[in-house]
Every structure is written in C-alpha cells, then in structure tokens.
Amino acid sequence: ADVRTPCRSFINRAAFSPSNETPTKMVASATTFTMSFIPLIFLTLTLLFPSSISQNFSAPAPVSPDHACNFTTDPSFCQSLLPSQSLSNFYGYAQYLINKSLQQSATFSSLINETIRDKAALTPRAAAALEDCLLLSELTTDFLVNSLSTLDSCDSTTLAEDQADLVHTLMSGIITNQRTCLDALTQASFLQRGHKLYAPLMNGSQLYSVSLAMLTNSWPFKHKKAVDPGRKLLDDLRVGSDGAPHWVNRNIFHFAAGRRMALQTVGSVVVAQDGSGNYRTISEAIAAAPANDGSKGYYVINVKAGVYREYVTIPTTMKYIMIVGDGIGKTIITGNRNVVDGSTTFNSATL
DSSP: OOOOOOOOOOOOGGGGSSOTTOEEEOOOOSSOEEOOHHHHHHHHHHHHOOOOOOOOOOOOOOBOHHHHHTTSSOHHHHHHHSOTTOOBOHHHHHHHHHHHHHHHHHHHHHHHHHHHHOGGGOOHHHHHHHHHHHHHHHHHHHHHHHHHHHHHTOOTTTOOHHHHHHHHHHHHHHHHHHHHHHHHHHHTTOOOTTSTTHHHHHHHHHHHHHHHHHHHTTOTTGGGGOOOTTOOTTTTOOBOTTSOBTTOOTTTEEEOTTOOEEEOEEEEEEEOTTSOSSBSSHHHHHHTOOOOOSTTOEEEEEEOSEEEESOOEEETTOOSEEEEOSOTTTEEEEOOOOGGGTOOTGGGOOO
16 A cells, blocks of 8 residues: 655745734633633644644545535535536645635735725724624635645645644634624624625635535545544544654653653743733733744743733734643633623624
C-alpha cells in the first residue's frame, strides 16, 4: 500500500483578512465567565494542532457537477455555480465552491463598509448591528482562507482526519456567522427585501451551506463517523508512546514519564487587581503581548483570583496567547451588556 505523509497547512491568516484588527470577542455577558486551566488548554491544543496520523485511500473517481450537486443542500443553486463542462471529484468541487465563498465574503464586507459610512441614515441599533456583521464577515474570510489553504495543500487521499474535522468546524462556523448577522440586522429592523445587503447575505448563506455539504461528501472517511451509543467522550483521543495526545506539538509541549505536561513559553506576565502583578487588567496584558509565530511557545497571561469587570478582546493578528486563571470560582470575568439596554445579541452573548 502507498503510505502517504499527511499534508500540513501553515498560513498567516491575518494577511488575507480585510482588516488586520479583526477582534475575537471573549466575554460580553451579564453572566460571569469562570476561567479554568484545563478547559482552556484543551481547547487551545485541539484548535492548533491537527492530527499527524495519515489515512490511506485511493483517489476518488471524477463525477459530473449535476451528480455532485445532488448531495448538497440546494442542488439547483449548486449547479448554477459550477461550470457545466467541468469534471472533477467532490474534493475539487469543494475547493471551487470555497473559492467562490471567499469572493462572496470579500464583496459582502465591502458592502457593509459602504453602508456603515452613511452614519446619518443609521439608527444606533442598526449601526451596532452592522458593526457586528462587519466583524463576522471578516472572521468568515479568515475561516475561508484557513480552510482553502489546508485543502489546497492536500488532496482527499492525504488529508488527515483531524484536519478534515477542523475545516468542517470552520465552515460550520461560517454559517453561524451568517445567521448571527441576519438576526442582528432583523432585530434592528434594518434589513428589508430589496436592500443592497439582502441578496448578498442570503446568497452567501446558500453558498456556504452548499460548500459545506460538498466538503462533507469529499471526505473518504466520512462513513466512519457513526457514533457508537456506548462510546465514551474521550474514546477517540489517540495517544502516542509518551502518553501525549497525537495532536500535541512536541516542540512546545513536553511529556515526562509521570505524564505531567511542561509548556514551552516565550514569556509570561501576571494580572492582579491589587497591583502586585505586571498589569491590573487582562486587556492591558493582551495589548502588551508580543508578535508570536508559536515556534518557541506560548505567551502566557496568568490572571490572579478576582472579579474582572471588563470585556476582553483578542485581535486575530495576535496568536499563541494563553490565558490561565487561578481556578473555578476564583478568576472571574463578567460584564453587564444585554439587548434590552441596546446591545446587540452578538455583543451580549455568554461565553
């Protein structure tokens, strides 16, 4: 059998984003957010280090666009997007559709920017909803660039299963972004049929949904996804001979015989409200974080026990930052935004 090395994707996502200051909102809620080391580090590792385990599959046979589109959420719409004379496999069609999605996302971001500039015609609630949509659209572009980079560096026979899972997650997130934008504009009584944003928003939702469906059908291991009713949460957590999960980058995380994990860092700071640390707020610590490509480890922000009444935002240009609290019920971030007071649903979400 032909043993293939799984492909890898390394990309500076921010370089492809319409804005290099796209923030990722961490907390905006009337409900408190309790920070704990284990969930944070598990989430970070899961997102950043896809599987290094390869799968051996034969190259899929090409199919017609009509046949491929029959497996999507909207066959007619799908057929209108694919060149009628083309002949490819599901993977190739998925790449084509995600390319189209990237163009759609850039166009939509441009239209939102145009609309926001006409501030005199906007109510405060509409302006806030449009700001949310702009952020979500830029995140969508970021997700699409990531997905396309991974797919373009592989083919369906060399893509690792965890890479496929990550791309699937990103594409699913894009659909959520669209729905969140639509909800915000609808609640602001701003989006009406015939408005210049209406058709691009609806067409984008259709395009992203069709792209995700095509993508799902391109995985050769998709049929292995049936869930055993008796399966435990961590049954699929494959580990190496050192006891470390397979997705761990061993250049950053080291496992000793006792299975305790050591984290390689490029620096660490302490946030403490009483002034005993380097900073008094989490936002100050994030703003001071250095540029980091992750090759030498994480920049760690240790947040001492206390109730931090702030809204924490991390720009997508800032990578490999780890925030560690003092434990459940000790390090708490809280806010008081809600829709009744004029905040959008997106900005008053619980995280």
